[in-house]
Amino acid sequence: MATQPSLEQLADRVERLLLRYEEMQRTNALLTEQVRSLSQERDSLKSRLSAARARVDALLERLPGAAETDPARPNTSA
Numbered sequence: 256m257a258t259q260p261s262l263e264q265l266a267d268r269v270e271r272l273l274l275r276y277e278e279m280q281r282t283n284a285l286l287t288e289q290v291r292s293l294s295q296e297r298d299s300l301k302s303r304l305s306a307a308r309a310r311v312d313a314l315l316e317r318l319p320g321a322a323e324t325d326p327a328r329p330n331t332s333a
Contacts, residue, residue, distance in 0.1 A: 260268075
């Protein structure tokens with residue numbers, strides 16, 4: 256038959272669980288901050304990429320004969 260844990264053993268176990276819980280709360284807070292930071296960085300990079308694409312598109316429009324040689328654009332001159 257299994258022996259019942261003593262009150263002291265239970266108190267030790269509860270103390271360890273509380274310490275583990277606090278550690279997990281700190282880890283969660285750090286991970287939450289990291290997700291927030293990475294989300295901001297992603298949004299910034301997406302914005303920069305969009306601006307760069309717009310600049311490239313504008314430069315392509317300025318190239319002579321761009322409409323005739325760009326296979327992605329339908330030829331509307333016919």
